[in-house]
Amino acid sequence: MSPASRLGSALAVLALVAAATALAALFVGSAPISPRAVVAVLTGRAQAQGVDEVVVLSLRLPRIAAALLAGGALAVAGAGFQALTRNPLAEPSVLGVSSGAAFGVVLAQVFGLRAGLLDALGLTAFAFGGALVAGVAVYLIASRAGGLPVHTLLLAGVIVGIFFSSAITVLISIVDFDRLGGVIHWLLGNLSPVPAGALGVFAAVAAVGFWLVLGQSRQLNLLALGEEGALQLGVNAERVKRRIFIGAALLVAAVVAFVGPIGFVGLIVPHALRMTLGPDNRVLVPTALLAGGVFLLAADTLARNLVAPAELSVGVITAFCGAPFFIYLMRSRAVRLAP
Amino acid sequence: MSALAEFRGVGFAYPAREGGGGFAIRDLSFTVGQEEIFGVIGPNASGKTTLIRLLSRVLAPSRGDVLLEGEPLGRLTRAAVATRIAVVPQDVPQGFPYTVEELVLMGRFPYAPGRFFESEADRAIAGEAMGLTGVSALRHEPLDRLSGGERQRVILARALAQKPRLLVLDEPTAHLDLRYQAECAGLLRRLNREAGLGIVLVSHDLSLAAELCDRLLLLAAGAAVKVGAPEAVLEEATLEAVYGCRVVVDKHPVSRRPTVQVVWPNA
Numbered sequence: 001m002s003p004a005s006r007l008g009s010a011l012a013v014l015a016l017v018a019a020a021t022a023l024a025a026l027f028v029g030s031a032p033i034s035p036r037a038v039v040a041v042l043t044g045r046a047q048a049q050g051v052d053e054v055v056v057l058s059l060r061l062p063r064i065a066a067a068l069l070a071g072g073a074l075a076v077a078g079a080g081f082q083a084l085t086r087n088p089l090a091e092p093s094v095l096g097v098s099s100g101a102a103f104g105v106v107l108a109q110v111f112g113l114r115a116g117l118l119d120a121l122g123l124t125a126f127a128f129g130g131a132l133v134a135g136v137a138v139y140l141i142a143s144r145a146g147g148l149p150v151h152t153l154l155l156a157g158v159i160v161g162i163f164f165s166s167a168i169t170v171l172i173s174i175v176d177f178d179r180l181g182g183v184i185h186w187l188l189g190n191l192s193p194v195p196a197g198a199l200g201v202f203a204a205v206a207a208v209g210f211w212l213v214l215g216q217s218r219q220l221n222l223l224a225l226g227e228e229g230a231l232q233l234g235v236n237a238e239r240v241k242r243r244i245f246i247g248a249a250l251l252v253a254a255v256v257a258f259v260g261p262i263g264f265v266g267l268i269v270p271h272a273l274r275m276t277l278g279p280d281n282r283v284l285v286p287t288a289l290l291a292g293g294v295f296l297l298a299a300d301t302l303a304r305n306l307v308a309p310a311e312l313s314v315g316v317i318t319a320f321c322g323a324p325f326f327i328y329l330m331r332s333r334a335v336r337l338a339p
Numbered sequence: 340m341s342a343l344a345e346f347r348g349v350g351f352a353y354p355a356r357e358g359g360g361g362f363a364i365r366d367l368s369f370t371v372g373q374e375e376i377f378g379v380i381g382p383n384a385s386g387k388t389t390l391i392r393l394l395s396r397v398l399a400p401s402r403g404d405v406l407l408e409g410e411p412l413g414r415l416t417r418a419a420v421a422t423r424i425a426v427v428p429q430d431v432p433q434g435f436p437y438t439v440e441e442l443v444l445m446g447r448f449p450y451a452p453g454r455f456f457e458s459e460a461d462r463a464i465a466g467e468a469m470g471l472t473g474v475s476a477l478r479h480e481p482l483d484r485l486s487g488g489e490r491q492r493v494i495l496a497r498a499l500a501q502k503p504r505l506l507v508l509d510e511p512t513a514h515l516d517l518r519y520q521a522e523c524a525g526l527l528r529r530l531n532r533e534a535g536l537g538i539v540l541v542s543h544d545l546s547l548a549a550e551l552c553d554r555l556l557l558l559a560a561g562a563a564v565k566v567g568a569p570e571a572v573l574e575e576a577t578l579e580a581v582y583g584c585r586v587v588v589d590k591h592p593v594s595r596r597p598t599v600q601v602v603w604p605n606a
Contacts, residue, residue, distance in 0.1 A: 087434065218454070225445070235448065279441075
């Protein structure tokens with residue numbers, strides 16, 4: 001099957017799954033609302049501004065949208081980083097890029113940016129700065145003449161991640177804790193309601209990031225031949241790297257600014273897709289957008305129902321899935337890579 | 340008619356921080372004629388790999404010019420170079436399990452870097468290239484399931500899908516058993532004679548180079564020691580000085596081309 005038709009059928013299936021998951025997520029939650037009442041809200045027959053309507057339309061719906069968006073963004077960023085570094089273990093949280101973005105967000109909050117719309121842009125800008133600095137630092141630390149050794153890259157990511165996490169701890173300790181309301185919950189990933197305006201900013205930033213990665217996905221395939229091989233086939237490798245770094249940093253920054261540094265989505269989703277659809281990034285990048293959304297939405301729906309009426313951080317669920325998965329990948333043949 | 344490729348007083352030094360220091364290539368001049376098979380030989384670290392990188396515009400010369408059909412490479416885009424020069428490396432990394440067909444189709448990239456998916460014409464050309472190197476039956480196999488020899492023929496097919504004027508091969512027979520060495524040599528000859536493809540063959544196998552090539556360039560420490568017909572370049576005294584070991588140059592009983600054999604030292 002040609003990559004175009006493979007992409008078409010995979011997108012159709014994933015769109016159906018995404019719609020079904022989103023619909024199902026509207027019906028479950030800690031507030032006791034009967035399925036019949038949810039249907040009434042959705043068909044416009046419920047009491048306006050009633051409790052049911054507020055819960056379904058103002059709490060559950062934006063949360064579902066945020067989960068779809070964040071999951072998609074993380075999966076696309078993961079796919080981009082993996083192709084760029086020729087390393088299936090590369091991922092925003094493993095590479096320390098999420099920590100860099102989180103540091104940017106905490107720094108912005110120290111400067112007094114809160115939840116308003118302009119502040120949302122400011123937070124994203126700081127997160128983008130942090131993500132870009134962390135990503136480029138890891139890349140420069142790990143690259144050797146002619147290659148990016150797998151283990152060096154992972155170690156560099158861990159080190160940079162630890163550095164930024166420590167910097168966050170320093171900021172939290174020297175600043176009046178109340179000014180950083182909910183920072184701990186956010187640091188674990190928290191999809192609790194994002195205001196509609198901020199959600200719009202989130203979607204716009206993520207769209208630019210996605211577009212940048214998607215536009216280089218054919219070139220990313222050729223980078224699998226190594227940088228020299230790609231150059232010899234006419235790929236402008238420097239431009240590809242720049243665009244992927246900027247695109248993936250935008251995606252991670254948007255996620256971290258609005259819902260926190262959620263780990264492992266960018267590892268699990270692209271890998272699962274690669275196993276079913278093959279390694280072609282032109283198929284992988286668009287499908288990761290949908291599949292990542294479905295994955296994070298499912299994880300978040302679990303997170304808010306497992307221990308209801310309390311709530312787990314969604315990052316806890318993804319980490320519980322992702323850590324064993326990372327170990328499995330590390331031990332499997334998928335990581336038998338050239339230096 | 341201008342030469343297919345030309346090195347004109349080329350010098351190149353790697354930056355010191357990348358373990359460079361001193362020139363990897365020094366004042367190197369030679370031409371590769373249209374429809375010529377040109378061999379590059381020399382000991383390890385003599386500059387063969389650097390020569391391939393300069394010829395494929397991965398590196399830009401520090402001095403002098405590399406020309407392709409009379410045009411300096413620096414004035415062409417990478418994609419334009421890739422439609423005229425195809426490099427066959429010894430192997431490709433196998434981090435992600437691309438199939439044979441996916442890899443061969445990558446050879447079509449320089450013709451339309453703006454396209455997202457390859458066209459039907461691209462698929463036809465890739466299919467033809469796979470047929471030429473005998474890997475059509477493997478088209479849906481992932482690369483990491485192939486033997487070294489099969490992979491080598493797949494990489495050659497990818498280079499042919501580039502429809503180049505000049506094919507540059509880096510140790511093409513390193514992973515091949517005798518039968519495929521013979522087949523590979525036969526294929527290169529056929530491509531050269533029937534399709535008029537110019538070939539630069541970089542090899543440690545001096546007898547193979549002598550068998551296939553019209554002319555040889557012997558490199559040592561980044562400089563040309565000799566350029567000329569195999570009979571002129573492959574002389575015992577010259578080779579012994581360059582390689583630092585004893586050799587015997589003989590004639591192949593069938594082809595009458597020179598063959599080179601090491602005189603193994605007694606322990």
